[in-house]
Amino acid sequence: MRYQAWGWPWESAVDAFVSALVVFFVVVDPVGLVPLFIGLTQGFDARRKRVIGLRGAATGFAVILFFAYFGEVVLKALSITMPAFRIAGGALLFWIAFEMLFAKRAERKERAADEARTDDEAHDLAVFPLAVPLIAGPGAITSTLLLMDRYGATLAGQGVVLGAAAVVIGGSALLFLVADTVRRLLGRTVIHTVSRVLGIVLAALAAQTILSGITAVYPPGVP
Template sequence: MIDIAATFITFFAVVDPIGTVPVFIAVTSQFDEKVRRRIALLATLAAACILLFFVVAGELILTAMSIPLSAFQIAGGIVLFLFALTMIFGESKPDEEIRLVKCHHETAIFPLAVPSIASPGAMLAAVLLTENARFSLIEQALTFLLLLSVLFVAYLLMLMSGAINKLIGRSGASVVSRVMGLILASVAMTNLLAGVTLYFGLQ
């Protein structure tokens, strides 16, 4: 059976709902409240569809390309670790993605849905945590439900973005993002070590 708490925390770290709040505020600052709610819903639904694609087809694509899952775990662990390092030492998620909004004037789909909510880390985690060889269909469905619960948290936080921004500010969101980066680094190393163990265990 999957570890529900660990799975939820992993998805919470890679999606980082709190870090999405400043991004949402920046991308919707010119809209009224009704439109902001619609954008929050659209961004959440788009992110859910993208991550569902990786849950359903991610491993199939790897199989079609003859890439063993152990290799993907190793590569995914490395990428997740590098992604975590950028969260810890580089620009925080809010700072980096707000800069994207200012540069490109994009809609809620970019950078709000991708890569703020459906981040590269979330895509990798969706594949790694629904591995067909390790998890049954019921367990994979439960994992996706946990992912949806994190997306729902992100949606609620976007709806409450004004109050949250007044409470913690951009600096507070930056601190949370860096703490999530540290947790994600630990998750990445766990995946990396599991991939190495699996790969050499098959030799």
């Protein structure tokens, strides 16, 4: 007997959840956000840091939730097909992987953090740049659309994708709460090493996404 979750075999649900979890963990990069959060919140007391971290995580998840359910509507309004979005999204994810491997992504995020400090704290650090684009950036939004296209046909699939996003973003919020401790324990070397390893994983996922888009347009064996 195969146990099922909302009509979906547990084995498939677990595999889909792990796959989505890896994708979100790579593109959001919670560990890499820790030093940026520390830089953004310099000068704030402990209570205000907690508020910024929790509000930023909640806002980032709200953005992911919006694109999970309305992103396809936006694509249809612009007459963009999912195979085309898969190819473009895969190319974007590959570029993010390239930046991670060669330390370009961290430099770009640090520039965003610096701009926020010089522009009157960007009115609200929790929304910009913490929620967007550091948490719910182009990579996370693209991944959400691609994962919902792959798994979101059922309620179970939608729960898997959003659950994976919630776990990663919730984990990011927890890291924000203990950011100073995490920085002391891991150090910059470990954080940068993890980022590069995840970059290799993301590059492979990006290549698979591009191949899926191409085979959707040109199925194998069809002349």
